[in-house]
Amino acid sequence: MIAEGKVITSSQELGQRLGLSSAQIRKDLSQFGEFGKQGTGYNITFLAEQLRRILKVDQLWNIALVGAGDLGRAVANYGGFFDRGFRITKVYDIDPQKIGQRIGGFIIHDVASMAADIRKTKIKIAMLAVPAADAQSVTDKLVEAGIQAILCYAPVSLKVPESVKIQYIDPVLRLQHMTYYVS
Numbered sequence: 001m002i003a004e005g006k007v008i009t010s011s012q013e014l015g016q017r018l019g020l021s022s023a024q025i026r027k028d029l030s031q032f033g034e035f036g037k038q039g040t041g042y043n044i045t046f047l048a049e050q051l052r053r054i055l056k057v058d059q060l061w062n063i064a065l066v067g068a069g070d071l072g073r074a075v076a077n078y079g080g081f082f083d084r085g086f087r088i089t090k091v092y093d094i095d096p097q098k099i100g101q102r103i104g105g106f107i108i109h110d111v112a113s114m115a116a117d118i119r120k121t122k123i124k125i126a127m128l129a130v131p132a133a134d135a136q137s138v139t140d141k142l143v144e145a146g147i148q149a150i151l152c153y154a155p156v157s158l159k160v161p162e163s164v165k166i167q168y169i170d171p172v173l174r175l176q177h178m179t180y181y182v183s
Helices: 010-020 022-030 044-052 072-075 111-121 132-145 171-179
Strands: 041-043 061-066 086-092 106-110 125-128 151-153 165-168
Touching: 010 022, 010 041, 041 044, 061 072, 061 111, 061 132, 072 086, 072 171, 086 111, 106 111, 106 165, 125 132
Parallel strands: 061 086, 061 125, 086 106, 125 151, 151 165
Antiparallel strands: none
C-alpha cells in the first residue's frame, strides 16, 4: 500500500488483501495497541512502523547460513532479506573444496569454526540448508553456540530445547499440500 502511494486504509481493505475478515484484523491489531481510529482507518506508514516494531524487524538481524550447496547458494544470492531486516553475515560448509570460495558476496567458512564465530558475533538466527542426514548434528552445534531461532530447509523434525524456535520450509510438503486442491 505504501508503494501504491496510499496513506489511509481500513480494516476491511486490509482484510480483503490478506484474505481475513475485517473483524479479525481489528481483533489481531488490538492485541498490541490502538493503531487506527474508528471511521477514519489506519495511517499506513504508522501501521507499518508499528508492525515492524512488533515483529522486531525494525532492526537488522544477522544470520548464519549453514550449507553452501545448491540451496545454500540460492539463499545466499537472494537479495530480498536486507530490506526486510535480515542480513546473512556468515556462510558455513563442511566441504573443503567450498571453504574459502565466494557465494553471494560471502566467503564460505569451515563449519568447524562456526560455534566460536557465532558466540563471538552474537548471531541469534541461523538458516539450515544442509542434507537431512546432517541437520540434527549441525543443529546441535548451532544451539550450543547460542542460536535461538532456526529456519530449516531439510525435510526433518529437529530436536531442540524449548527455548529455540524452529520454522521448516519443505517445498515437497508444500507441493503435496497444493496437489490436494488441484482438480
